[in-house]
Every structure is written in structure tokens, then in C-alpha cells.
Amino acid sequence: MSGPRAIDTVFIANRGEIALRVVRACREMGLRSVVGYSVPDADTAAVRAADTAVRIGPADGRRSYLYPPALIEAALGAGAQAVHPGYGFLSEVPEFAEICAENGLVFVGPAPGVMAELGDKVGARRMMAGIGVPVLPGTDGPVAGDRAVLAEAERIGLPLIVKAAAGGGGRGMQVVTDRDSLLSGYRAARVSAREYFGDDRVYLERYLEQVRHVEVQILADGHGNVLHLGARDCSLQRRHQKLVEETPGPALPAEVLGKLAEYAVRGAQTAGYTGAGTFEFLVVGTEVAFIETNCRIQVEHPVTEMATGVDLVREQLRIAAGEPITFQQADVEPRGAAVECRVNAEDPDRGFVPSAGRLDEFVPPGGPFVRVDTHAYPGWTVTPHYDSLLAKVITWGADRDQALDRMDRALGEFRISGAGVRTTIPLLRGLLQDPRFRAGECTTSYLDGRDGAGL
Ligand code: ADP
Numbered sequence: 001m002s003g004p005r006a007i008d009t010v011f012i013a014n015r016g017e018i019a020l021r022v023v024r025a026c027r028e029m030g031l032r033s034v035v036g037y038s039v040p041d042a043d044t045a046a047v048r049a050a051d052t053a054v055r056i057g058p059a060d061g062r063r064s065y066l067y068p069p070a071l072i073e074a075a076l077g078a079g080a081q082a083v084h085p086g087y088g089f090l091s092e093v094p095e096f097a098e099i100c101a102e103n104g105l106v107f108v109g110p111a112p113g114v115m116a117e118l119g120d121k122v123g124a125r126r127m128m129a130g131i132g133v134p135v136l137p138g139t140d141g142p143v144a145g146d147r148a149v150l151a152e153a154e155r156i157g158l159p160l161i162v163k164a165a166a167g168g169g170g171r172g173m174q175v176v177t178d179r180d181s182l183l184s185g186y187r188a189a190r191v192s193a194r195e196y197f198g199d200d201r202v203y204l205e206r207y208l209e210q211v212r213h214v215e216v217q218i219l220a221d222g223h224g225n226v227l228h229l230g231a232r233d234c235s236l237q238r239r240h241q242k243l244v245e246e247t248p249g250p251a252l253p254a255e256v257l258g259k260l261a262e263y264a265v266r267g268a269q270t271a272g273y274t275g276a277g278t279f280e281f282l283v284v285g286t287e288v289a290f291i292e293t294n295c296r297i298q299v300e301h302p303v304t305e306m307a308t309g310v311d312l313v314r315e316q317l318r319i320a321a322g323e324p325i326t327f328q329q330a331d332v333e334p335r336g337a338a339v340e341c342r343v344n345a346e347d348p349d350r351g352f353v354p355s356a357g358r359l360d361e362f363v364p365p366g367g368p369f370v371r372v373d374t375h376a377y378p379g380w381t382v383t384p385h386y387d388s389l390l391a392k393v394i395t396w397g398a399d400r401d402q403a404l405d406r407m408d409r410a411l412g413e414f415r416i417s418g419a420g421v422r423t424t425i426p427l428l429r430g431l432l433q434d435p436r437f438r439a440g441e442c443t444t445s446y447l448d449g450r451d452g453a454g455l
Pocket of ligand 1: 169
């Protein structure tokens with residue numbers, strides 16, 4: 001962010017439900033919204049809802065949503081003063097934030113230098129360890145070369161996980177449980193890191209088998225205010241990708257939450273963070289370890305919004321305009337429990353590969369304390385070009401059980417049909433009935449361990 005600047009028009013460099021989410025925030029704030037879209041997205045809900053929509057390129061993301069020149073030209077051409085990057089795509093690419101600034105556009109997110117430090121997982125680990133936050137045993141920096149990998153693995157111990165320094169979205173990680181597969185895991189991780197992130201630097205970290213994933217939402221403005229908005233438990237994952245997220249989560253003692261929140265706030269203060277961000281941790285009992293920071297709005301931000309009443313995208317936009325956060329830590333009082341389920345267009349009978357096709361029927365659930373964030377509508381064709389997220393269903397309840405019962409009711413109301421379109425709803429509903437999930441006992445490996453077990 002390059003300093004306070006009047007903003008009346010926001011360019012949205014993203015697609016899908018998050019583009020629509022930002023359009024809605026803009027509308028409520030009296031800001032004009034401009035959505036950049038690729039050819040197959042011409043007919044999406046965000047394009048329809050925005051004040052203006054500008055075609056930025058073809059289906060291939062590298063020539064549209066990931067191509068700064070097209071985005072900057074569209075933003076400037078539409079008279080925008082700010083760029084909201086959403087999540088994914090260029091949202092955590094410091095060079096893009098830099099390019100925005102060079103073109104006089106306010107990037108809605110932290111300063112490029114802060115993003116570069118925290119977005120690099122090795123850098124973030126180092127910074128957090130330096131301020132007394134526990135991290136798992138691991139390499140000090142990226143590791144390269146067979147001999148170094150073997151030596152480092154010896155020091156760290158098995159099992160371990162090979163991760164991309166530039167990683168995200170649970171992609172490209174390799175868990176290594178025995179010495180014989182160490183080098184092949186290392187090589188595979190490098191190949192996928194290069195493929196996904198164009199950066200093959202990898203590092204090693206001790207792998208914990210039975211952990212919960214707990215993350216802290218923070219908000220920081222350019223006036224020195226850093227607040228946290230509670231935790232989200234995102235332990236329900238498939239192949240390291242989140243499926244169900246909840247707040248406050250089933251098994252988080254107050255002392256652990258307090259510790260995590262304090263670490264996140266300290267991390268944000270040390271880094272000079274501004275905007276909305278998330279600090280992620282692994283938790284076993286009362287032991288915690290920092291794993292990474294996400295320098296952007298997250299898919300699961302609505303659960304925090306439901307419990308706290310804070311509109312995070314609105315706050316992002318206000319902070320980007322140089323305004324201070326209008327409330328204080330003591331004003332943040334999360335109420336009850338909220339849960340989000342990701343309804344993905346995926347085929348459970350074919351290993352959850354993305355499914356595509358025209359939606360003949362698409363009737364989202366409603367009723368009390370149910371929120372659905374989706375860009376889909378009847379007649380829209382689910383495209384195979386991008387991620388498979390079709391809708392996010394978020395429910396609130398006075399307690400966890402009520403939120404989960406309400407979620408089951410809501411998912412049961414969802415009507416989605418169309419040739420070739422399958423969804424994760426049956427999987428999610430199965431989970432909502434699962435006694436171990438209901439008891440709050442699931443760790444991050446739970447679902448993968450149950451593959452083929454009927455879910
Ligand atoms: P990404 O940025 O790709 O999402 P993360 O570092 O956030 O990657 O990790 C994603 C998930 O992978 C975590 O939520 C957790 O389930 C698993 N994971 C990552 N690191 C470890 C570790 N050291 N031990 C056990 N599980 C891990």
C-alpha cells in the first residue's frame with residue numbers, strides 16, 4: 001500500500017465467488033466496482049453484478065488473471081484507483097503489488113516488501129522463530145542437492161515434509177516417512193514446485209501425524225493498530241486442502257487460543273503488516289507451531305465474519321484507503337459457532353477430479369443463519385479452466401452442534417443438477433454425521449486415512 005489515497009473505483013483482479021464478494025462490499029460502501037474477466041467467465045455472476053466489466057484475456061490464466069499488463073491496463077482504463085486481488089492468482093505475488101504501485105494503483109493488501117518476507121515460507125518461519133514463536137524443526141532456508149538433503153533429514157528426523165518455499169493451496173508437498181523415499185520425495189516436490197509456482201526452492205520440516213490446523217485472522221491498519229479476530233479450525237482436509245472450516249473450533253482451550261492470537265499479532269507487528277491476513281499453526285494438545293502466513297483474504301473468511309459481525313472485505317478496502325480500523329480488540333467479541341463447507345464441483349467416483357458441465361438446476365439453501373457465497377446460477381456452465389469451488393455454505397449456531405445441524409439441513413436443501421456435474425455435498429453430509437467429526441476429534445489426516453472407507 002503506497003499511502004492514503006482517495007478511492008472511488010476498485011478493480012477486481014479475480015473471478016468466481018470472491019470477485020462477487022468484493023463487488024458486494026464495494027456496492028455497500030458506495031464504491032464503483034470493475035471486474036476483469038477472461039473469455040469463459042464472460043457470463044459469471046460477478047461480471048453481471050459489477051458496475052463495469054472488462055475483458056482481460058483468454059481462458060489460460062497466464063494470459064489473463066495471472067498477467068499483470070492486462071490487469072493494469074484494464075484497471076487504469078476503467079479509472080480505478082485500487083486493485084483487489086482476491087485469493088489465489090496474483091494475490092500473494094509481491095511483484096504484482098509493486099507493479100500496481102508503479103502505476104499509481106493501491107494494492108489491497110500488505111506492502112510488497114512485507115509480502116515478500118512473509119509469503120516466502122522459509123522467510124516467515126525464520127522471522128517468527130526470531131521473535132520467540134515456536135516452529136517445527138526444519139531447515140533454516142531452502143535446501144538443494146542430495147547430500148544436503150540427506151544431512152538435513154538426519155538432523156530433523158523422520159517423518160518429514162518437503163514443502164515449496166513459494167507454496168500454497170496444499171500443492172506440491174511431499175511427506176517422507178522412510179529414508180529410502182527421501183530423495184525421490186525431494187525431487188518430486190521440486191518438480192511440482194517449479195510447475196505450480198515457477199520456483200523450485202524447497203525446504204524440509206518435521207511432519208506431525210496427528211495435528212489440528214488452527215489459524216488466526218488478523219487485521220492491521222497503517223496507523224499501528226493490529227487486532228486479531230479469533231481462530232478458525234481447518235483440520236478437515238483432503239490432500240492438505242481444506243474442506244470444512246469452523247470457529248471457534250471444537251477443541252481449542254482458551255489458553256491455546258490466547259497464545260496463538262498473541263503470536264499472530266506479534267508477527268504482524270514485527271513484519272509491519274497491513275490489511276487482512278492469517279497466521280497458520282499446527283496444534284497438538286497445548287503444543288503449537290507456526291507454519292505459514294497468508295497475506296490475503298482467505299476462502300474461509302466468512303466464518304469469522306459470522307461470529308464477529310466484522311465485514312473483513314470492507315475493512316480491507318478501508319485500510320487500503322488509509323483509514324484506521326474503527327474498533328478495538330476489546331470490541332471483538334465472537335459469538336456462538338460458525339462453520340463453512342466448501343461445495344466443490346468434483347466427482348467422488350473418480351477420485352474427486354473436477355467435474356464440469358451446464359447447471360440445469362441450482363437452488364441454494366436459505367433460512368435462518370445460513371449464508372451462501374457463490375457465483376453459480378441455473379444455466380451457467382461450470383468451467384474446467386479454474387478451481388472447482390462452486391459454493392461456500394456458512395452457517396451460524398449458538399453452539400457448534402447447532403451450527404453443524406443447521407449445516408446439514410442447509411446442504412440437504414441444496415439442489416444442484418446438470419449433465420456431468422457432481423459435487424462434494426454427499427461427502428460433506430457424511431462428515432456431518434460422522435461421530436468422530438461431531439466429537440471434534442479429527443486431525444488433518446483423518447479424511448485421507450478414510451479413503452475408500454465409504455465416504
Ligand atoms: P499451503 O500453503 O500449500 O496450504 P501449508 O504449509 O499451509 O501449505 O500446509 C497445508 C496443510 O498441510 C496443513 O494444514 C497441514 O494439514 C499440512 N501440513 C503442513 N505442514 C505440516 C507439518 N509439518 N506436519 C503435518 N502436517 C503439515
